[in-house]
Amino acid sequence: MxxxxxxxxxxxxxxxxxxxxxxxxxxxxxxxxxxxxxxxxxxxxxxxxxxxxxxxxxxxxxxxxxxxxxxxxxxxxxxxxxxxxxxxxxxxxxxxxxxxxxxxxxxxxxxxxxxxxxxxxxxxxxxxxxxxxxxxxxxxxxxSSYRRLRVFSGTLPTPAGEEALEHWLEQARLMVEESDCSDREKRRRIMECLRGPALAVVKAIRTAEADVTPFKCLDAIESAFGTAESGEDLYFEFRLLQQEKNEKLSDFLRRLEQSLTKVISKGGIPASRMDTARVEQLLRGAIHSDLMLVQLKLRERKQSPPKFLELLAEIRAEEEYAAARIKLRFYQFD
Structure with missing residues (x-):
């Protein structure tokens, strides 16, 4: 035509x-x-x-x-x-x-x-x-077209143009979980962006198991290039996290969540305790946001803690309200 x-x-x-x-x-x-x-x-x-x-x-x-x-x-x-x-x-x-x-x-x-x-x-x-x-x-x-994963080789330090392991795994797992294509296509998408040592690892497990699942491919990469720390070690590190000076409470919460996700994936604590552990460490580590913690009444809510996204939304709303109060005070004295 x-x-x-x-x-x-x-x-x-x-x-x-x-x-x-x-x-x-x-x-x-x-x-x-x-x-x-x-x-x-x-x-x-x-x-x-x-x-x-x-x-x-x-x-x-x-x-x-x-x-x-x-x-x-x-x-x-x-x-x-x-x-x-x-x-x-x-x-x-x-x-x-x-x-x-x-x-x-x-x-x-x-x-x-x-x-x-x-x-x-x-x-x-x-x-x-x-x-x-x-x-x-x-x-x-x-x-159909799709957004390709970034290149990952497992080489340290991470070469220019490549993705660090944590970010790459996050995107790869999202692709595997959300895509409705076959396991064979998912394996192809994973392998097409691997280079060097990382590609060798996946080739090795495919030789041993031709129909290896995409999740097993990603688990193998994480085992080969991820941290060797146990779940207990990661949980101990999580319990030591503290808010840095001038770090917003919402940013500290995001940093906590990244660490807590690793703890859960390594079996440091059961997933059922995730919400409780998050609030407990926020109360313990947010040393520069005492007033905001009081306003959020998190201590009173420890028995029924909010989910991550709910808590993040509450904190961001409180931060925006505090910023508006400061701006209003500035204009009043200007």
């Missing part, structure tokens, strides 16, 4: 091989470097270079002609890719037919272009717009 025809004609005009070229429909103002970086999150494309850009008034988007180092495989290239920071979906048009489709008929944006012609009814245009929105917003299964 229209967009595939445009792609093929553009390839002929630029003397490009259409098997290595795609069209990306991107928002106005997108820089070439942004487009290339976002498309390169699709591993099957390899390196990407923008070869041309043109404004499409019907879609109110920029049509970017992009050349890929790898030959485009319709089974591996998703129908849209999400921008690396904004999560806005960018539809992708390729010349080859995707499986189970009739060429460009797969892409609802082409239907919208056809429906926008002068002899189309308002009903057909509205229906086409609905198809476009549902296609852009709906995940497309295991081949």
């Amino acid at each position: 229209a967009l595939v025809t445009e792609l093929r004609e553009w390839c002929q005009g630029e003397s490009l091989d259409e098997d290595h070229v795609l069209l990306a429909l991107v928002p106005k103002g997108s820089e070439a470097a942004q487009i290339e970086q976002t498309l390169e999150t699709v591993k099957a494309l390899g390196r990407v270079k923008v070869r041309g850009r043109m404004y499409n008034s019907k879609l109110d988007r920029i049509t970017a002609l992009c050349e890929c180092r790898e030959r485009i495989d319709p089974t591996k290239v998703p129908s849209d890719v999400k921008h690396t920071t904004t999560d806005v979906s960018w539809p992708i048009i390729i010349a080859s037919k995707r499986s189970g489709s009739d060429g460009d008929a797969l892409n609802p944006l082409s239907v919208l272009l056809d429906a926008s012609s002068s002899n189309s009814s308002a009903e057909s245009i509205i229906r086409a717009v609905g198809d476009v929105l549902s296609k852009i917003e709906k995940p497309s299964g295991e081949n």
Whole structure:
């Protein structure tokens, strides 16, 4: 249809091989470097270079002609890719037919272009717009675009461009827990961002157990590169944490939560005691926020302690109220 025809004609005009070229429909103002970086999150494309850009008034988007180092495989290239920071979906048009489709008929944006012609009814245009929105917003299964994990190798000190173990594990566990794709796809996503010693660890456990679960992969990485301290040691460190001078109570609570999460994961205390331990240590360690602790009445609530997010919201509200009082006092004496 229209967009595939445009792609093929553009390839002929630029003397490009259409098997290595795609069209990306991107928002106005997108820089070439942004487009290339976002498309390169699709591993099957390899390196990407923008070869041309043109404004499409019907879609109110920029049509970017992009050349890929790898030959485009319709089974591996998703129908849209999400921008690396904004999560806005960018539809992708390729010349080859995707499986189970009739060429460009797969892409609802082409239907919208056809429906926008002068002899189309308002009903057909509205229906086409609905198809476009549902296609852009709906995940497309295991081949859909996703935000790739940062690189992790296990090397110390952490090289530039890599993620520290704790942050990497947090993102990786979130991906495994929240993604609805298969365990095989989750393992692939984990392994594609591993390098050096970390990759060797996962390869070793996969050799011993071909169908090892993604959670076991992450546990192995944590065991190999994480702290060797026991749950009891981590709990002892947690009990020693104190609020630093000029540290807001909300920041101290977040620091407590990070430490407490490690304690729970290592079995230092049962998860059922998490809320109680959090409040007890907040009362013990918040040495620069006595007045705020009194106002929050946490000592009276130790038998029925609030959850982390509830407690954080209460503290932040109290901090904002205190800041407003200080500002008001400043204006009064100004």
